[in-house]
Amino acid sequence: MRFGNMRSWEGIAALLGIFIIGFGVGFITERQLVVHGYGGTLLSGAPPDVDFSPVWKAWNILDENFVPAAVSSTTLRATTTAQQNQERVWGMIAGMAASLNDPYTFFLPPQENQAFSEDMSGSFEGVGMEIELKNGIITVVSPLKGTPAEVAGIQAGDKILKIDDTDTKGLDVSKAVKLIRGPKGSLVSLLILREGWNVPRTIKVTRDVINIPIVATKKKGDVFVISVATFTSNSPNLFRNALREFVNSGDTKLILDLRGNPGGYLEAAVDMASWFLPAGKVIVSEDYDGHAQTIIHRSYGYDVFNSNLRMAILVDKGSASASEILSDALRYYGVAKLVGTNTYGKGVVQELFDVTPETTLKVTVARWLGPDGQQIPLSGLVPDIEATTSEALIKAGADPQMDAAIRYLDSTVDAR
Numbered sequence: 001m002r003f004g005n006m007r008s009w010e011g012i013a014a015l016l017g018i019f020i021i022g023f024g025v026g027f028i029t030e031r032q033l034v035v036h037g038y039g040g041t042l043l044s045g046a047p048p049d050v051d052f053s054p055v056w057k058a059w060n061i062l063d064e065n066f067v068p069a070a071v072s073s074t075t076l077r078a079t080t081t082a083q084q085n086q087e088r089v090w091g092m093i094a095g096m097a098a099s100l101n102d103p104y105t106f107f108l109p110p111q112e113n114q115a116f117s118e119d120m121s122g123s124f125e126g127v128g129m130e131i132e133l134k135n136g137i138i139t140v141v142s143p144l145k146g147t148p149a150e151v152a153g154i155q156a157g158d159k160i161l162k163i164d165d166t167d168t169k170g171l172d173v174s175k176a177v178k179l180i181r182g183p184k185g186s187l188v189s190l191l192i193l194r195e196g197w198n199v200p201r202t203i204k205v206t207r208d209v210i211n212i213p214i215v216a217t218k219k220k221g222d223v224f225v226i227s228v229a230t231f232t233s234n235s236p237n238l239f240r241n242a243l244r245e246f247v248n249s250g251d252t253k254l255i256l257d258l259r260g261n262p263g264g265y266l267e268a269a270v271d272m273a274s275w276f277l278p279a280g281k282v283i284v285s286e287d288y289d290g291h292a293q294t295i296i297h298r299s300y301g302y303d304v305f306n307s308n309l310r311m312a313i314l315v316d317k318g319s320a321s322a323s324e325i326l327s328d329a330l331r332y333y334g335v336a337k338l339v340g341t342n343t344y345g346k347g348v349v350q351e352l353f354d355v356t357p358e359t360t361l362k363v364t365v366a367r368w369l370g371p372d373g374q375q376i377p378l379s380g381l382v383p384d385i386e387a388t389t390s391e392a393l394i395k396a397g398a399d400p401q402m403d404a405a406i407r408y409l410d411s412t413v414d415a416r
Helices: 009-023 053-065 081-098 110-121 148-152 173-180 235-249 266-273 322-332 391-395 400-414
Strands: 106-108 123-126 129-134 137-143 159-163 187-193 201-206 208-211 215-220 223-228 253-257 282-287 295-298 310-315 337-340 348-356 359-369
Touching: 053 081, 081 106, 081 359, 106 110, 106 173, 110 173, 110 359, 129 173, 137 148, 148 201, 159 173, 173 187, 215 235, 223 235, 223 400, 235 266, 253 400, 266 282, 266 322, 282 322, 310 322, 310 400, 322 337, 337 400
Parallel strands: 223 253, 253 310, 310 337
Antiparallel strands: 106 359, 123 208, 129 137, 137 159, 159 187, 187 201, 215 223, 282 295, 282 359, 348 359
16 A cells, blocks of 8 residues: 555544444534524514514405416416415415525425435436526536436536426526426426527436436546545445545545535535544534524544545536535645636525425525635635536547546656
8 A cells, every 4th residue: 555654444444434423413414404593593473573464465365356367287286275375375485585585595395395305315206407596597506427417418507498388587496396307207308598509409308217326436547536426414424435445446646526516415525524634623614694603614533644645626617515615625724636617606504494394494594614714705616727628528538627637646746
């Protein structure tokens, strides 16, 4: 093994087993259900200084006067008075969330909430891409690697103007997800506008069962590559196994490929960073802007690598959220250089709050601050080594960003 002073793998394995068990549960993260306040309490009644009489007046006006233009599943989903009333309640909550004009804050009614939970379980039927509302437009954060969306040519940053025959103008994310989802083998047509295109184009995607390929490894000569597609609850355990492969390979050059990784569990990013950092090093902080005390997430101190490690992290505009946290921390402490293009720029924290047992509110509650105390920029992290690619190169099987990372690692070894 080329890691001269590195701890023996037996010792590392023991650490891995202990820490994964110890920190594998109880996350409070951007995608986890939170059923209590953070430092405060949730109100159980109406705020005393808010006049709700216009709401009930509007409710009664609708009760007494509304006639649907056409009775169908899309204009009248509920078939009983109780169901109709429940739909109105969900609509009011969704409207409250939308009034904040924050693309990351929205309400998840029962069906959408169930779909969201399935996303994080790692298996669902759909096309396999992360979307959000950006500047009022449904926008692709990233297609997941190897999924129908990626195979069909969907790219990070694509603007979705229509889903089949439905115009997405004014559509919220949860409704867009519901339209894009569908049974395996069915087709969905997406009208896409991409930077550099003069006119929108239709891309048809065949839905499939999406089993998220969370962590994959491969060798590029004497460089070991670990690709992480998303940060789910079992990502730390899979990443540990990938690191075991890396150590056993005897290589000292490592590329962590986070391109197209839209993020996920904060705890997974903290755990992964801890393999490279001493205990107590600040990885990221959550700034609640005075609403609550700042939460600082520090390295657990697994810190199993010595100075022989040469590392690069591949990023692009599909690298968001937890990907940016991990990349920012490892660069700040001099562990790795970033190679690729600007990241997405997801510098804010979301939490899921239980509204009812079947529904939740996803709410922006804080800003991400890097180890330097500065907010992770909304324009994205700027790579140390810029390397671009194109559709033509990708179709030809070329990967100039990977090549740039390998050249960097080779040059750092030669310069020692």
